[in-house]
Amino acid sequence: MSDIVVQALTKIVGKENILLSLEERMCYAYDGTFRSFLPDYVVRPACTKEVQEILLLAGEHGIPVYPRGAGTGLSGGSVPINGGIAMDLIRMNKILELDKANLIVVVEPGVVTAELHKFVESHGLYYPPDPASLKSCTIGGNVAEGAGGPRAIKYGVTRDYVMGLEVVTPAGNVIKTGGRTVKNVSGYDLTRLMVGSEGTLGVFTKIILKLIPKPEAKKTILSIYPKLDGAADTVPEIINRGIIPASLEIMDDVAINCVETHLHLGLPKDAEAILLIEVDGDREAVERQGQVVAEICKSNGAMEVKVAKDDKEAEELWVARRAVSAAILQLNPTKVSEDATVPRTAIPEMIRRLRKISQKYNLPLPVYGHAGDGNLHPNIVCNKRDPEEMERVEQAVREIFEATIELGGTLTGEHGIGLMKAPFVNLQFSPEEIQYFREIKKVFDPQNILNPGKIFGGEEHEGLFSAAKRD
Numbered sequence: 001m002s003d004i005v006v007q008a009l010t011k012i013v014g015k016e017n018i019l020l021s022l023e024e025r026m027c028y029a030y031d032g033t034f035r036s037f038l039p040d041y042v043v044r045p046a047c048t049k050e051v052q053e054i055l056l057l058a059g060e061h062g063i064p065v066y067p068r069g070a071g072t073g074l075s076g077g078s079v080p081i082n083g084g085i086a087m088d089l090i091r092m093n094k095i096l097e098l099d100k101a102n103l104i105v106v107v108e109p110g111v112v113t114a115e116l117h118k119f120v121e122s123h124g125l126y127y128p129p130d131p132a133s134l135k136s137c138t139i140g141g142n143v144a145e146g147a148g149g150p151r152a153i154k155y156g157v158t159r160d161y162v163m164g165l166e167v168v169t170p171a172g173n174v175i176k177t178g179g180r181t182v183k184n185v186s187g188y189d190l191t192r193l194m195v196g197s198e199g200t201l202g203v204f205t206k207i208i209l210k211l212i213p214k215p216e217a218k219k220t221i222l223s224i225y226p227k228l229d230g231a232a233d234t235v236p237e238i239i240n241r242g243i244i245p246a247s248l249e250i251m252d253d254v255a256i257n258c259v260e261t262h263l264h265l266g267l268p269k270d271a272e273a274i275l276l277i278e279v280d281g282d283r284e285a286v287e288r289q290g291q292v293v294a295e296i297c298k299s300n301g302a303m304e305v306k307v308a309k310d311d312k313e314a315e316e317l318w319v320a321r322r323a324v325s326a327a328i329l330q331l332n333p334t335k336v337s338e339d340a341t342v343p344r345t346a347i348p349e350m351i352r353r354l355r356k357i358s359q360k361y362n363l364p365l366p367v368y369g370h371a372g373d374g375n376l377h378p379n380i381v382c383n384k385r386d387p388e389e390m391e392r393v394e395q396a397v398r399e400i401f402e403a404t405i406e407l408g409g410t411l412t413g414e415h416g417i418g419l420m421k422a423p424f425v426n427l428q429f430s431p432e433e434i435q436y437f438r439e440i441k442k443v444f445d446p447q448n449i450l451n452p453g454k455i456f457g458g459e460e461h462e463g464l465f466s467a468a469k470r471d
């Protein structure tokens with residue numbers, strides 16, 4: 001820690017917005033993954049100018065800067081792997097403007113996603129992206145990761161709603177990308193480049209988002225299957241009948257058993273799969289679609305189909321799916337949560353391969369996720385204090401990604417590459433493609449001060465899993 005840097009940072013953000021004690025810095029060492037790295041300084045800027053001044057100072061002293069929203073990331077995106085400055089953007093949390101006529105909202109990056117939902121819905125509008133972490137995560141983090149959620153099958157992901165950005169580049173320039181018009185093809189599409197850039201190309205300080213009218217009604221259906229294949233066959237049949245559900249979630253038998261042991265909801269422990277399906281839109285269409293979906297579930301061998309009569313019952317049907325992430329931690333204390341994504345028709349084969357990987361490495365591997373868009377969450381539940389087990393976990397993760405790519409998929413559908421998937425990035429991209437990524441990074445960040453150690457594999461990632469014991 002340098003006194004000169006502390007003084008300069010204090011001048012920029014004020015004494016109360018620089019955190020230096022070990023206890024405070026510890027809180028910024030983590031995200032939702034299992035590795036942790038301590039930052040030297042934590043700063044909490046309140047405006048674009050302060051973000052700019054921090055980046056200029058960091059450039060002058062060659063200090064790495066790690067932007068951070070709520071720290072809920074599942075790829076190690078915000079963890080300060082090389083120490084330096086953790087830049088907490090949570091104070092920049094204003095909803096700046098609602099333009100109802102143009103269906104636009106302008107926000108600062110630290111707005112919590114659920115707060116944005118509440119705000120726009122109170123005006124009869126809708127912002128569809130709904131990561132399960134929405135009560136804590138921020139829009140800035142969502143844009144940086146290209147976050148998705150259950151509604152992606154019908155409505156798309158964060159990328160589909162970002163119209164424009166204000167970005168402070170690592171060199172300290174403030175640039176604007178995109179704009180407020182639906183049609184806009186002037187110049188290169190820097191907005192698309194920035195969305196999903198995982199805090200490596202710039203810090204977002206203002207975000208222009210597209211809105212849509214709020215759907216009038218919804219219908220929720222829970223369908224329980226004795227056989228996985230019945231659930232797998234249900235998914236394409238619903239879509240082939242011309243129905244695009246607002247969400248279509250799946251849980252496998254290991255996940256079902258964890259939830260049942262945890263919450264005693266009365267779920268059959270011998271079921272191999274559960275689908276949770278929601279349709280939305282005009283009231284009449286939704287009623288009709290709900291009936292068709294329930295029939296399709298039954299005709300594919302569902303042992304039980306529950307159709308919610310109202311919002312309260314719908315919420316009850318979501319309980320099992322919402323609880324699964326916490327419930328699986330009964331098996332072991334560390335969760336390695338992947339979001340390997342395959343074409344939706346490859347889901348049954350992917351689940352079969354996951355079963356084999358689980359047996360081969362003797363690791364519990366509950367699977368749940370977004371069946372409608374092929375975005376599965378295989379979770380290896382393990383113990384990071386056991387280096388031998390973590391070596392097996394790393395090999396299992398590699399095999400999961402190999403299977404994903406073989407089936408025509410991608411390493412990550414919504415969580416980003418960040419730190420934890422960096423060692424595997426060459427499974428998806430050729431050396432030439434990775435070189436293009438590196439050149440783009442250099443254009444924006446010639447000194448490599450913004451979120452270094454992320455996305456691109458390198459020596460610093462060797463033994464990434466087994467070294468967790470030391471954290």
Ligand SMILES: Cc1cc2nc3c(=O)[nH]c(=O)nc-3n(C[C@H](O)[C@H](O)[C@H](O)COP(=O)(O)OP(=O)(O)OC[C@H]3O[C@@H](n4cnc5c(N)ncnc54)[C@H](O)[C@@H]3O)c2cc1C
Nearest residue numbers: 069070071072073077132138140141142144148199204414
């Ligand atoms: C229980 C749980 C459920 C989850 N469910 C989902 C889900 O359904 N779908 C999904 O997509 N994700 C999910 N996630 C992952 C996570 O919530 C998302 O990736 C989210 O977008 C991260 O937001 P955050 O504010 O916490 O960002 P952080 O974790 O703080 O940061 C994430 C990345 O964004 C960068 N960043 C943050 N703010 C900025 C900014 N203003 N400018 C530039 N870069 C920035 C950081 O450097 C980092 O690389 C889940 C996580 C948990 C713990």
